Amino acid sequence: MHTALAGRVRARIGELGPLVSDAEFEDGVVLHGDASFANVLWYQGRLAELLDLEWARLGPPDLELATISGDDADIQARGSSRAVPASELPLLTWLRVGYPELFDREHFTERVWLYDICFRIRQLCAWRRLDPRSLQDLAGLAMHPRVRFP
Numbered sequence: 230m231h232t233a234l235a236g237r238v239r240a241r242i243g244e245l246g247p248l249v250s251d252a253e254f255e256d257g258v259v260l261h262g263d264a265s266f267a268n269v270l271w272y273q274g275r276l277a278e279l280l281d282l283e284w285a286r287l288g289p290p291d292l293e294l295a296t297i298s299g300d301d302a303d304i305q306a307r308g309s310s311r312a313v314p315a316s317e318l319p320l321l322t323w324l325r326v327g328y329p330e331l332f333d334r335e336h337f338t339e340r341v342w343l344y345d346i347c348f349r350i351r352q353l354c355a356w357r358r359l360d361p362r363s364l365q366d367l368a369g370l371a372m373h374p375r376v377r378f379p
Contacts, residue, residue, distance in 0.1 A: 230359060237371040238346065245343035248336045253289040260288045263296050284351075290331050295344030297324070304375050312338075312377040321376065332378065342374035 261268070262284025270278040297320065304313050315321045325332050334340060349367050353359060 257287040295348045337378045
């Protein structure tokens, strides 16, 4: 990774990091860590199984939104040139109706932005994949969030 990109990412994490306290991780809830529809099995219209639990951990409830919003097909289709309003994304609209307390946090956009950056770095390290597209994705994240919450 180019040192300029690493520096931009490090600076953005330094700016956003203080918005989430250590206590939120120590006293957090159990999170899947890689929530997506691909990791859920349904049977006769009901949840039957959760898959891919190797990233499960304690953390603040809104941490789960990093993977959900980061892998949303609607966000991917729009590209990475600007943040997409959460109200324009069906999955996030649906989640907000079902779990309004999850979205009721100060600096919510910035928190999810921090989680998204950290999730992308984790993927780069775990998959040992520094291809141009992944690095371009990370560079875009260093500049602006994928999703803007009201």
